[in-house]
Amino acid sequence: MSSSGKVIVVGAGIVGLATAWHLQEHGFEVSVLDRDGVAAGSSWGNAGWLAPAKTIPLSEPGLWTYGPKELFNPVSPMHMPLRVDPKLWFFLAQFMAQAFQSKWDSTMADLTEIDKVALEAFDELSIGGVEGLTHEGPFVVGFEEESQSAGFRKEIDGVIRHGQKVEMSRLENPRELAPMLNEQIQVAYRLEGQRFIEPGPYVQSLADAVVKRGGVIRAGAEVVHVAKGDRPAVILADGSREEADKVVVATGAWLPGLTREYGVKTLVQAGRGYSFSVATDIPAKHSVYLPHHRMACTPYEGRFRIAGTMEFRGPDEPFQQGRVDAIVSQAKKVMRGIDFNDRKDEWVGSRPVTPDGRPLIGQTKAENIYVAGGHGMWGVVLGPATGKYLAELMATGNTNPIIKPFDPLR
Template sequence: MGSAANAPRTAVVVGAGVVGLSTAWFLQERGVDVTVVDRRGVASGASWGNAGYLAPAFSVPLPEPEVLRYGLRSLFDPAAPLYVPRTPDPGLWAFLARFARNCTRGRWQRSMRALAEINADALDAFDELDKGGVSAPTHTAPVVAAFDDAAQAGGLRAEFDRTRRSGQETRLGEATTSDVPQLSSKVTTVLKIEDQRHVDPGEYTRSLAKAVEERGGRVHSDFTARDVRREGGRLVVESEQGERFSADAVVLATGAWLPQLAAKVGVQRQVRAGRGYSFTVPTDEPVPCPVYLPTVRVACTPYQGALRVAGTMEFRAPDAELDRRRIEAIVRSARPFLRGVDWDRRHDDWVGPRPVTTDGLPLIGASALPGVHVAGGHGMWGLTLGPITGRLLSDQIVTGERVGALRPFDPLR
């Protein structure tokens, strides 16, 4: 337990993605002087090229029976939405084995109950950032899910029924292809998931960094942290080049690179890079809202007057080069569902690593080294859950009291 008397006055946040910057901002709200460091710079990882969904309705545990069945069928297919390369990586296979053990309905339901509690406040945390000076807009719009077979929509309806039984209410309605000009004649059934939002993720993350700096925080690029340790009464974060920052508290928010530092502070939970791909294409007409294609697992979002298209889950090293076959696979799978899209003028091809855990739950809370905290492992939902993570974790750091909603996400579980 802690008190205001021994609350940290200074903190170093390692990681300048949306999770780390949100934590920095909310720490500032509580009077903490913050320094943020990053191996490259602001929004240099998954916070730049993701689909930009702020969609708590879709924030669900990744391990589930359907994913396991699908994965076993498509495991080594480079064109499949889920892909594992044929490489001798014992660590990856151990991770996948643990992931598979969590693909049961009972474990999914328990994990969903934990996520439902923080999903409920996820958009409120964005509103707090907006009121506090983060200038990049969030756009309220439904997410439209499009199917080429009416029977396929039953799977998504069933998932929302399961999330409802876990305490997460979702407003689900019917729509038509005329609601979204980009939907082709192949689409026969359209569902509308209300009360969601979307953003330009790179713009939003940069705006969040600017807000942190305007409030007196410092953001340093090209700082690859190699060690975190206690020296006397202070915590020290040291880079590969020997540069050092010290503080009363440290937050590790390094996404898919989390294991490199987390293991030094007693966190043994595995995190692997589930890499996603995206690109941007011009459209003949404005895109009114995000479009999800569940059968091919592709997410599309209005983006800078065009359409950002994102998909795949590829288990490779976080810094591995972009695989053009994965981009082409997304194009082939999405093309039949969409019209008025200029696929030949595709640009901004991108790959980024999402931090995936074996049980589908993030790691948020204290490590085994007093004063060092972890904020990572959010999988595909780091953007949606980044601000609520920062708000809850900053409360826990400053008060020294464990926040109830974070108990299921204990990094030492």
């Protein structure tokens, strides 16, 4: 690899680290700076799904039916606080403006091409020496009755209509692959072709690979400003300044604060998710999705991680114990063999949601400053592909058609 200059990547989640890894493939010298550390944000506590068949627009027509009632219900899976917050209300208005079938189809068409290459991008990291494991499916998708499955099946039909191949079949016994589901779950589907990771260990393995190849990762390095120039610079909270040939901002829900002045006007709202892990009587082997209860579950370090909620709040607001309690309440209705008092790793993370459901990947108005973020719930599955095509753009100046719809200056 020939040297192509120095790049500072701001953000040590899966998107930032995947970008750093691919920049190294192009010969760049890379430093990754993060306020907290590797996978400290939404890359740590999520369900770890590598599920292209579920990587779809969040804003959908059904929101007009249940959204207004659900949003202000304190125990609803989708929630925002009822308070005077102009930015939040403006985001909500834009988000709801996308909740039409034509808008869903437009965004889905743009997501499909990156969805198709998402799993290949993980394989490329594995071949390249990243030691983290991806685990094969199937996923178990459960419902209390057939009528609850209509929305999910419509989404899968939409994904197939836009060009993905999705294999799904009915399970005769929902407990065959998911023994923690109780008799309330009477209908289940087996969704093939998806994978999962244990997010924390996997992202750490990606960080280790970056360091092994000569990269530097610094925790406790809070970037408060990015300054443009022939050699852009980052300004840290301690007042220090570091220059590079190029800078990538991959700070998730905190992205607007560093990039707005460079033409990135799309709103990025924290859609906070919560999770915890529990022990199960029979070890969990498969990811479980309960769409009606909006719970995404996955095996995690010998336990079972249960994740849920889309809470529209500020990214640095305090952990809301009531959100976990609401997930527990729902889980108790449909699960068995679990002591919910033995919860570990209670967590909240801020997923970066854009109103139109498209991420922000590419160059800003400042020639050598780039962004990678705004993936909503799909930063994990799309992180490696994002890093690959952004690094290609930075090295060659050519924008791959796969990421063209995600222009951060749109």
